[in-house]
Amino acid sequence: MFGDHRKLFLIPMALLVLGALGACTDETIIYEEIIVTEPFPLYEEPLEAALGFVGYSDSESKLVVCGNCHVEKQGGWENTGHADAWQGLQDSGGAQGFCEGCHTVGQMGNVIDDIAGHEATGEEKYYDVQCEACHGPGLEHVQNPKEATVPLAPLNVGADATATGGCGECHSDPTGGGHHPFVDEWAQSRHGDASTHKDYRERSGCDGCHGGEGALRAWGVNTEYLEKGQGDQIGITCAVCHDPHSDENAHQLRWPVDNRDVDQNLCMKCHQRRAVPDPGSSRGPHSPQGPLLLGQDVGWIPPNFAFDTIFADGGAIRGTHGSEANQELCATCHLNSYEVTDPATGEFVFSATGHLFKPTPCVDAQGVPTG
Numbered sequence: 001m002f003g004d005h006r007k008l009f010l011i012p013m014a015l016l017v018l019g020a021l022g023a024c025t026d027e028t029i030i031y032e033e034i035i036v037t038e039p040f041p042l043y044e045e046p047l048e049a050a051l052g053f054v055g056y057s058d059s060e061s062k063l064v065v066c067g068n069c070h071v072e073k074q075g076g077w078e079n080t081g082h083a084d085a086w087q088g089l090q091d092s093g094g095a096q097g098f099c100e101g102c103h104t105v106g107q108m109g110n111v112i113d114d115i116a117g118h119e120a121t122g123e124e125k126y127y128d129v130q131c132e133a134c135h136g137p138g139l140e141h142v143q144n145p146k147e148a149t150v151p152l153a154p155l156n157v158g159a160d161a162t163a164t165g166g167c168g169e170c171h172s173d174p175t176g177g178g179h180h181p182f183v184d185e186w187a188q189s190r191h192g193d194a195s196t197h198k199d200y201r202e203r204s205g206c207d208g209c210h211g212g213e214g215a216l217r218a219w220g221v222n223t224e225y226l227e228k229g230q231g232d233q234i235g236i237t238c239a240v241c242h243d244p245h246s247d248e249n250a251h252q253l254r255w256p257v258d259n260r261d262v263d264q265n266l267c268m269k270c271h272q273r274r275a276v277p278d279p280g281s282s283r284g285p286h287s288p289q290g291p292l293l294l295g296q297d298v299g300w301i302p303p304n305f306a307f308d309t310i311f312a313d314g315g316a317i318r319g320t321h322g323s324e325a326n327q328e329l330c331a332t333c334h335l336n337s338y339e340v341t342d343p344a345t346g347e348f349v350f351s352a353t354g355h356l357f358k359p360t361p362c363v364d365a366q367g368v369p370t371g
Helices: 071-077 081-091 097-102 117-121 131-135 139-143 182-187 212-218 289-294 330-334
Strands: 007-018 025-036 056-058 338-341 348-352
Touching: 081 097, 097 117, 289 330
Parallel strands: none
Antiparallel strands: 007 025, 338 348
16 A cells, blocks of 8 residues: 655746847746646555554665655765665675664664564665664654654664664674674763763753753754753763764764864864963863864963964964874874784774774773773
8 A cells, every 4th residue: 555645746837038139048937836636656555563664665766755755864864874784784795684683774773672674574675774763663754744743863872782772772782792882982981971071961051062962052953853852961972973864074974073173173163162271260271172283272372472483383383183194183093993803813803983082092902992
C-alpha cells in the first residue's frame, strides 16, 4: 500500500517583451497552478516488524521518505558518510552480520529498544544511516505531519553498552574490541562526563561554552532535539561540534578547524573567552588558548608597547604552532588519531580517535591511551 498524495504541477506561461534592437530583454513569467489528483507513491507502507521505520522512498537515488519534504536536509545528508554506510561496510573487507545494525536503519542510535527496521525485515530500503537511524520511526509523522508527531533525535549520547539512543550506540566500543571508541574517549574528556564544571552547563554566562544546549544557542544553531528545554546538564556532545546533516566542513564539523578567525574556528569559538588579564577579576585570562596559539591580543601588553616587526607578524607574536605550517591549528595535536598494532605480530590492537582531546595522553604498555 502506498501513501496517496496529490501532485501539484506549476505550469509556466511566459510573456516575453523584447526590445526593438534585441539588446535588452524583459521577461515576465506567470505561473498558473493546476492541481491534479492521482496516487503518488511518497512511501511504501512498512512491514509490521519494522516498527514504523519507513526508510528509502527510492533506494537507487538515495531519496529517503523524509527527504520528499525536507529537501534541504536530504541534499546535505546525501553527501555525508552516513549516506554510504552500507556500501562502506561491504567495501571494508571486514563486513560481518553484527556490524549491520550500525550501517542501516533500525533500533540503533534512537529511542527504540526492540529489533526493528533492517534487522527485523532484511529489506534494502533500510540500508545506510538515514534520518530515522537517529530520529526514530517516521511513519506516524508521514501519515500525520504535525509538530506533535515529529520524531526528535537526542542531543545526549550513550557511553556504555546499556545506553539507549544517541551517537554512542554506534560510535563507541562497549565490547572493548578497540573499534572506533569515539564516545568512550569523549566520556573521559573535559567535554564529556569527566568534566569538573558540570554546574556551569546551566549557569548564565557560562552555559554557552560549558553546556551543549547553551553552546548551540550561543552559536545560533536553531535545531530541535529530544532534550531541548528540559534542563538536562548535557555536555559538549557529538552533535554540538558535528552537523549530522551536512558535510560542508571536514568530518561534518559545524565550523572548520583550519580557520584563523577566532570567531569562525570551531575550537576557538569557546577557547578564547578572555585572553588578557582583567584588573577587576582575580581569575586572570579565561580560556585564552585560541589567541595564545595565534599570538593575537593575548597576555599583558605594557602601555605604548610596540611590536618589533622583525619578530612580529601584523601585531602578533606567534610560534610555529600558530603559523601557516600548522594548517589545522588546535586539532593537529588535540585530535591526534592513530592505530595501535602489536609490535610482534603487526595485528590490530586499538584505534585511538583523539577524542580524549589530549595531545600527549597517558598510554598503557601496548600504547593504548588510558586518559
